[in-house]
Amino acid sequence: MALPCSPLQALGLCLAQGLAALWALATIAVQVLRRLFQGQGPVGQRLSPLVTDFGFQRQVWAVLRVGLPNFRVGRILVRAYDNNGTALVCRNRDVREVLDRHQDFEVVYGPRMEEITGGANFFLGMQDGPTYSRDVTNMRQAIRRSDPQELLVPLATAWAEAIVRDGQGQIDLPRQLGAQIPARIVQEYFGLRGPRREELIEWTTLLFWYLFVDLAASPELRPKALAAAVQLQEALDQEISERKICLARGGAKPADDVLQRCLEMQAIGTPGMDDLGIRNYLIGFVIGAIPTLSAAATQIVDELLNRPEQLAQAQAAARDGKPGEFEGYVFEALRYQPLNPVLYRRAVRDSTIARGTWRAMTIPAGTMVLASNYSAMFDPMQVEHADRFWPGRPWHDYIFWGYGMHTCAGAYINSALLPVMLRPLFCRPHLRRSPGAKGQIDRGTTPFPTHLALCFDAE
Ligand code: HEM
CATH class of the missing domain: 1.20.5 (Single alpha-helices involved in coiled-coils or other helix-helix interfaces)
Structure with missing residues (x-):
C-alpha cells in the first residue's frame, strides 16, 4: 500500500x-x-x-474521489431491496470501512435468497450470528482449502486445454469455455450431476442476475428467476435422494464431492446438515460459481485484447513465464474490468464514516450505500501506481471478491482457476478478436458477457 x-x-x-x-x-x-x-x-x-463502459466509469470515479467522495441523495436507486435513499462511497478507505462495519451496514439479499430457496436464508443474505457462523463453518469443511490446488486445478487444466484444442483456431469464449468449466465443476466437484451443463448455466445466470444485478426490480425477470429456482431445487432434491437410496442399498463407493461430504456430515449429526440445509447451501454456491467465473474470464481477456503490448507479455508469460507471472496479468486485467464494480449495503442505524476527515458523512438508517470497490482499486491515496497496468502488484490492492465478513467463499477457487482456465488460450500464437461485432463482448439480453468470438493459430 x-x-x-x-x-x-x-x-x-x-x-x-x-x-x-x-x-x-x-x-x-x-x-x-x-x-x-x-x-x-x-x-x-x-x-x-x-x-457500462469501464474506461468511462474510471473517469467518473476519478472525479468523484476528488470532488465528492461520499455523498447521499434522497432518490431510491436500488428498487430490489428496501431502502429510503442512496449514498455513494468511492475512496478506498471508506469503501473498506463500510464493508468492514457489518453491524452498521448490513447485507440486504435475504428476502430474495429466501424466495430462491423456497424458505431459508443463505449466508450471503445473513447478518453476523450463530447461524451464519455455523453455516460458514460447515461449508469450510465440505469445501476444503486444499481442494482448488489438489482437485480443481488438474481438472480445469485438462478441460481448458481440450476445449481450446478442439476449437481449432476459434472460440466463443464465454459460451465454450468461460461457462463450461464452472458448470463442469458444479457437476463433478459439487456433485450436481443430473442437469445438463446448459441448464445449469441458464438457471444460475437468471438467479445471479435476480439476486445481485436486478437493481431496478424488473417485473419480467422475477418469474423467470423463480422458475429457475424451482428447477434447481428439484434437481438438488433428486440428487440428494438418489445418493441416499444408493447408499442405503450399499451401492458403489460414492465420489468424493462436496455433496457427498455434506451427506457424510449429516450422517454424524452435524447441525444444519439436514437435506433441506444441504440443498440451500448448494443453491448458494452453485449460483455463485458459474456466471461469475465466466464473466470474469471473459472480461480479463477483453481487457488484455485492448492492450497489445501487455497481451504479448501475457502470452509469453503463459508459455514460459516464471511461476506467478501469468497470474499477475490475469488479475491486473481484472482490476480494470472487475465483475462487481460496486457492492451495496443498507445502513442499520445512523452511522458516520470517514470520521475525523473533511469527507466525514453521517449516513441515515435505511440508506442503501453503494461502495465502489472498482473506484477503491484505483484510489492513488492507497494504491501504488493506481493508474498503471502493473502485473504482480501487491495483492492487497485488489478488492475483487468483496471485503470483510462476506468476502467471497469461492475466493481461493477463483484465484486458482481463472489463470488455469485461460492459460491454454494465451499459449496459442496470434490470439486476437474475430473480425467485426462478433469480436466484441455481446451481453445478449443479460448483464453478463454471453459471446466474445476469438481467433488464434491452431497448433
Ligand atoms: C470470479 C469469480 C467470482 C467473483 C468476482 C466473486 C465475487 C464475490 C463478491 C464480491 C462477494 C461479496 C458480495 C458482497 O459482499 O455483497 C462474493 C461472495 C460470495 N461468493 Fe463469490 N465470486 C466469484 C466466484 C465465486 C465462486 C466460484 C463461488 C463458489 C464456489 C462463490 C461463492 C460465494 C459465496 C458463497 C459468497 C458469500 C460469502 C459470505 O457471505 O460469507 N463465488 N463473491
Whole structure:
C-alpha cells in the first residue's frame, strides 16, 4: 500500500489527483458530447453505452474521489431491496470501512435468497450470528482449502486445454469455455450431476442476475428467476435422494464431492446438515460459481485484447513465464474490468464514516450505500501506481471478491482457476478478436458477457 510518508509527498499526491480529476472531467465531457452529437435515438439511449463502459466509469470515479467522495441523495436507486435513499462511497478507505462495519451496514439479499430457496436464508443474505457462523463453518469443511490446488486445478487444466484444442483456431469464449468449466465443476466437484451443463448455466445466470444485478426490480425477470429456482431445487432434491437410496442399498463407493461430504456430515449429526440445509447451501454456491467465473474470464481477456503490448507479455508469460507471472496479468486485467464494480449495503442505524476527515458523512438508517470497490482499486491515496497496468502488484490492492465478513467463499477457487482456465488460450500464437461485432463482448439480453468470438493459430 503506498501512502505518502511526508506532508510534502501528501501534498504532491493531492495535487496530482486534482490534475488527474480535471483531465478526467474534460475526457468525460468530450465523450458525452460525442455521444450526443454522433449517436442516434433518444438522449438516454445515446448515453447508455457509457454507463457500462469501464474506461468511462474510471473517469467518473476519478472525479468523484476528488470532488465528492461520499455523498447521499434522497432518490431510491436500488428498487430490489428496501431502502429510503442512496449514498455513494468511492475512496478506498471508506469503501473498506463500510464493508468492514457489518453491524452498521448490513447485507440486504435475504428476502430474495429466501424466495430462491423456497424458505431459508443463505449466508450471503445473513447478518453476523450463530447461524451464519455455523453455516460458514460447515461449508469450510465440505469445501476444503486444499481442494482448488489438489482437485480443481488438474481438472480445469485438462478441460481448458481440450476445449481450446478442439476449437481449432476459434472460440466463443464465454459460451465454450468461460461457462463450461464452472458448470463442469458444479457437476463433478459439487456433485450436481443430473442437469445438463446448459441448464445449469441458464438457471444460475437468471438467479445471479435476480439476486445481485436486478437493481431496478424488473417485473419480467422475477418469474423467470423463480422458475429457475424451482428447477434447481428439484434437481438438488433428486440428487440428494438418489445418493441416499444408493447408499442405503450399499451401492458403489460414492465420489468424493462436496455433496457427498455434506451427506457424510449429516450422517454424524452435524447441525444444519439436514437435506433441506444441504440443498440451500448448494443453491448458494452453485449460483455463485458459474456466471461469475465466466464473466470474469471473459472480461480479463477483453481487457488484455485492448492492450497489445501487455497481451504479448501475457502470452509469453503463459508459455514460459516464471511461476506467478501469468497470474499477475490475469488479475491486473481484472482490476480494470472487475465483475462487481460496486457492492451495496443498507445502513442499520445512523452511522458516520470517514470520521475525523473533511469527507466525514453521517449516513441515515435505511440508506442503501453503494461502495465502489472498482473506484477503491484505483484510489492513488492507497494504491501504488493506481493508474498503471502493473502485473504482480501487491495483492492487497485488489478488492475483487468483496471485503470483510462476506468476502467471497469461492475466493481461493477463483484465484486458482481463472489463470488455469485461460492459460491454454494465451499459449496459442496470434490470439486476437474475430473480425467485426462478433469480436466484441455481446451481453445478449443479460448483464453478463454471453459471446466474445476469438481467433488464434491452431497448433
Ligand atoms: C470470479 C469469480 C467470482 C467473483 C468476482 C466473486 C465475487 C464475490 C463478491 C464480491 C462477494 C461479496 C458480495 C458482497 O459482499 O455483497 C462474493 C461472495 C460470495 N461468493 Fe463469490 N465470486 C466469484 C466466484 C465465486 C465462486 C466460484 C463461488 C463458489 C464456489 C462463490 C461463492 C460465494 C459465496 C458463497 C459468497 C458469500 C460469502 C459470505 O457471505 O460469507 N463465488 N463473491
